[in-house]
Amino acid sequence: MGVAAATILKTAVIFLCVFSGDAKFETFTRSYHTFNKSLESLANSELVFQNDAKVSQDALQVTPDSGNNNAVYDLRNRSGRVMFRKRFNLWDGDATTNTTVASFNTSFLVNISPVNGGIPGEGLAFLIAPIIDIPDNSDGQYLGITNQTLDNQTNNGIVAVELDTVRQPFDVDNNHIGLNIHSIRSVVSKSLTPLNITLAPTTPAFHNIWIQYNGSEKMIRVYIADQPEKTSLTPPMPETPIIEYSLDLKQTVHQESYIGFAASTGTLAELNCVLQWNITVKHFAGPKSPLPTILLAAGIPVVIGLLALAGYLGYRIYKKRQVDRSKSNILSRLRTLPGMPKEFQFRELKKATNNFDEKRKLGQGGYGVVYRGVLPEDSAEVAVKWFSRESLKGEDDFLAELTIINRLRHKHLVRLLGWCHKNGKLxxxxxxxxxxxxxxxxFTVTDEPLSWTLRSKILAGVGSALHYLHYEYDQKVVHRDIKASNIMLDSNFNARLGDFGLARALDNEKTSYAEAEGVLGTIGYIAPECFHTGKATQHSDIYAFGxxxxxxxxxxxxxxxxxxxQFMVDYVWSLYREGRILDAVDKRLADDYDSEEAKRFLLLGLACSHPIANERPKTHAIVQMLAGSMAVPQVPPFKPAFVWPAMMPIDDLSQATSIDTTPLSISQYETDWSPLSRENYSSYTDRSMV
Known part of the structure; x- marks a missing residue:
C-alpha cells in the first residue's frame, strides 16, 4: 500500500505541475471619477465600509460626515475604513526569495475639513493591510490603521501613506504627509507647510495625491498638488516626489492583502472625504488548473477518486508510522539529557498563544515561527518557537538546539523554559x-535612536556570551548565526543571545563543524572561508561578531x-584609511556618543573581519577590548587579500581538495582596493592573543 500510494502521489504531483502553469500577473483597474448616485451602487458593491464610513454627499466619508447633528452624534474619537472586497496577491513564492512583486498606481482627490471651522484632527491614510476589519480602539493618533497592541509589530503587514493634521511627539508637525510601515510612526515624513499646502484649512481645499509603486524597482513615490475647486481640472502631477523610499513589499506586507483608506478623529474632529479615486494594481494571479475539466471530459472521476482514496490511506499510514518512530526516537534521546527541562502539553501552548494567532507572531525564520504566549497557570509571558522543518532534519535541529541550550547557563543567553513534542510538532x-x-x-525609525550607552552595554553583553560559548562551557559551541535579529533585549536592555537553531557543540578535539547542506547563516555575517570549507568555527563566529x-x-x-x-565593512575600512573612521558612526546619534569608544569598537570590528581566519582576535581579548582594558590590534589601512588556503589552520588544510594560494578578489568580500598599495599590509597579528 505504501509503495502504491507513493507512486500515485508522485504521478498526481507531476500531472498537476504540468497543467497548473506558472502564476502570472493580472491587472485590476477602477476609476471612480465621482461618488454621486451614478457610481454609488458600484462603490457599495465593490467596497467594504467599516464603522461609520459610507458613501455620502458625493464622497467616500471615511469618518462620519457633518450631515449628522453634533448634538446627537459626536464626531470625535471615531475611526473608519473603506477597503476593496477583493484580496490582492502582492508577491509570489516564499518570503525569502528576491523576486519581482506587484506594482500599483493610484491617485485620489481628498477634502479634509475641520468641523465647524475649529481645529482639525486626526488624519486620513491610503492603506495596505492583511485584513479588512478595522482594529478596535484605532481612533485618535492610530488613524484607523493600528492600535496600541498592533502598532510597531513587524509582522502586522501594514503599509500606509498618511495625511496627518495633529502633531504627536514623534511627528514633524501638524500638517505633514508620511510613509508608515508597521506603525503610525512614519519611516519618512515631510511637512507640507513649505509647499504652501494646508491639509485642513478653515476654507475648503482640495488635494490631489499620487502614489506610485514599481514592483521591479521596489521603490514607492508619493506626490501632492492642490487644485482650486472640486470641479477644477486635475493639475499635472509634480515632477519631483515629496516622498521617495525603497520598499520591498515581500518583506513588509502579507502575500494576500487588502487596499483602501483609513481615517480617524480624536479629541479634535475633521471630515475625511475622498472625492475621486483611480487605481491600477498589477498583481499575481493564482494558478488556474484545467484538471477538473480534463477529468470530466475523460469520464474517469470515479477511478481518480478511488486512486486518491488509496493514496490518502497509504499516506496516512506512512505518516503515522513516521510520527510514531519520530516520537519514540525523540523521547528516548530526551530522556538521556541531564536535567531535562519541563515538558509542556501542546494544549497548554495552544491556549497560551491563542491558538498560535498571527497577531501573537514575534518573528519567523528558516527554522520556524516564534509566538508570544501567556501561560495559563501563572500568567507568565513566554516565547514559543514552533519548528517548521519536517522529517529527521527537523528533529536534528530541534534536538541540537534543545541539547545545547538546556545546559547553557549565562546571564547573556536567552533561557530555555521547556519543550513540547506532539504528533510530529516540535x-x-x-x-x-x-x-x-x-x-x-x-532599524525602526523613531525620534530617539538607541542611545550610545545602551549600544555599548549590548555589545559587551554579546561579547561576554560569545566567550562563554567558545571557552567557558564544558564543550566548545559555535553559534553560526550571530546577527542583530538574534540578539534579544530584556526590559533593562540587557542583551541575550538567542536562536540556537544553527548552533552546534564541538568535541573538544575538534575545531569546526561541517553541515551537509553547505554554508548556513546570513550573508554579510558569513566569513569568507566558510564558502570554501563549508565549516563553521570559532573564527567564523568572530567574523560575524565583527x-x-x-x-x-x-x-x-x-x-x-x-x-x-558592496558591504559596510569595506566602506568603514576605506574611512579608516582616510583617517575619518568616525564618519561611520550612526548619524542619528549626532555628537551624543563616546568618540574614543566608538573608534575602538569600529577598529575591533575591522580586526574581527580580517579575511584570514587565524588573524582574528579571540573572545577573551575581545571582551577586554570592549571594556577598554586592552588595546585593539593594529589594523592595516588596506583590507588584506583573502588567500585560500595558504593561511588556513592546519586541521582545515588537511581537508582541502586542492591547493591554490592565489589571492581571490571576490566582490562578496572586498571591493575598490588598490593592489599596488597592499604589499606591505598583507596580514597582521595581535601577538598578545596567540
Missing amino acids: LLVYEYMRKGSLDMHL ALLIEVVSGQRPGTKVNGF
Missing part, C-alpha cells in the same frame, strides 16, 4: 524578552551598499 519555550530584538531598535560591531555603531546593516562598496 516546540521550544523560552523566556519572553520585552524589548524585542536588537535589529528592531536599530559585522555586528560595525552594524551597531553605524546603524547600517552589513549588506548596505555605500559609496560603491
Whole structure:
C-alpha cells in the first residue's frame, strides 16, 4: 500500500505541475471619477465600509460626515475604513526569495475639513493591510490603521501613506504627509507647510495625491498638488516626489492583502472625504488548473477518486508510522539529557498563544515561527518557537538546539523554559524578552535612536556570551548565526543571545563543524572561508561578531551598499584609511556618543573581519577590548587579500581538495582596493592573543 500510494502521489504531483502553469500577473483597474448616485451602487458593491464610513454627499466619508447633528452624534474619537472586497496577491513564492512583486498606481482627490471651522484632527491614510476589519480602539493618533497592541509589530503587514493634521511627539508637525510601515510612526515624513499646502484649512481645499509603486524597482513615490475647486481640472502631477523610499513589499506586507483608506478623529474632529479615486494594481494571479475539466471530459472521476482514496490511506499510514518512530526516537534521546527541562502539553501552548494567532507572531525564520504566549497557570509571558522543518532534519535541529541550550547557563543567553513534542510538532519555550530584538531598535525609525550607552552595554553583553560559548562551557559551541535579529533585549536592555537553531557543540578535539547542506547563516555575517570549507568555527563566529560591531555603531546593516562598496565593512575600512573612521558612526546619534569608544569598537570590528581566519582576535581579548582594558590590534589601512588556503589552520588544510594560494578578489568580500598599495599590509597579528 505504501509503495502504491507513493507512486500515485508522485504521478498526481507531476500531472498537476504540468497543467497548473506558472502564476502570472493580472491587472485590476477602477476609476471612480465621482461618488454621486451614478457610481454609488458600484462603490457599495465593490467596497467594504467599516464603522461609520459610507458613501455620502458625493464622497467616500471615511469618518462620519457633518450631515449628522453634533448634538446627537459626536464626531470625535471615531475611526473608519473603506477597503476593496477583493484580496490582492502582492508577491509570489516564499518570503525569502528576491523576486519581482506587484506594482500599483493610484491617485485620489481628498477634502479634509475641520468641523465647524475649529481645529482639525486626526488624519486620513491610503492603506495596505492583511485584513479588512478595522482594529478596535484605532481612533485618535492610530488613524484607523493600528492600535496600541498592533502598532510597531513587524509582522502586522501594514503599509500606509498618511495625511496627518495633529502633531504627536514623534511627528514633524501638524500638517505633514508620511510613509508608515508597521506603525503610525512614519519611516519618512515631510511637512507640507513649505509647499504652501494646508491639509485642513478653515476654507475648503482640495488635494490631489499620487502614489506610485514599481514592483521591479521596489521603490514607492508619493506626490501632492492642490487644485482650486472640486470641479477644477486635475493639475499635472509634480515632477519631483515629496516622498521617495525603497520598499520591498515581500518583506513588509502579507502575500494576500487588502487596499483602501483609513481615517480617524480624536479629541479634535475633521471630515475625511475622498472625492475621486483611480487605481491600477498589477498583481499575481493564482494558478488556474484545467484538471477538473480534463477529468470530466475523460469520464474517469470515479477511478481518480478511488486512486486518491488509496493514496490518502497509504499516506496516512506512512505518516503515522513516521510520527510514531519520530516520537519514540525523540523521547528516548530526551530522556538521556541531564536535567531535562519541563515538558509542556501542546494544549497548554495552544491556549497560551491563542491558538498560535498571527497577531501573537514575534518573528519567523528558516527554522520556524516564534509566538508570544501567556501561560495559563501563572500568567507568565513566554516565547514559543514552533519548528517548521519536517522529517529527521527537523528533529536534528530541534534536538541540537534543545541539547545545547538546556545546559547553557549565562546571564547573556536567552533561557530555555521547556519543550513540547506532539504528533510530529516540535516546540521550544523560552523566556519572553520585552524589548524585542536588537535589529528592531536599530532599524525602526523613531525620534530617539538607541542611545550610545545602551549600544555599548549590548555589545559587551554579546561579547561576554560569545566567550562563554567558545571557552567557558564544558564543550566548545559555535553559534553560526550571530546577527542583530538574534540578539534579544530584556526590559533593562540587557542583551541575550538567542536562536540556537544553527548552533552546534564541538568535541573538544575538534575545531569546526561541517553541515551537509553547505554554508548556513546570513550573508554579510558569513566569513569568507566558510564558502570554501563549508565549516563553521570559532573564527567564523568572530567574523560575524565583527559585522555586528560595525552594524551597531553605524546603524547600517552589513549588506548596505555605500559609496560603491558592496558591504559596510569595506566602506568603514576605506574611512579608516582616510583617517575619518568616525564618519561611520550612526548619524542619528549626532555628537551624543563616546568618540574614543566608538573608534575602538569600529577598529575591533575591522580586526574581527580580517579575511584570514587565524588573524582574528579571540573572545577573551575581545571582551577586554570592549571594556577598554586592552588595546585593539593594529589594523592595516588596506583590507588584506583573502588567500585560500595558504593561511588556513592546519586541521582545515588537511581537508582541502586542492591547493591554490592565489589571492581571490571576490566582490562578496572586498571591493575598490588598490593592489599596488597592499604589499606591505598583507596580514597582521595581535601577538598578545596567540
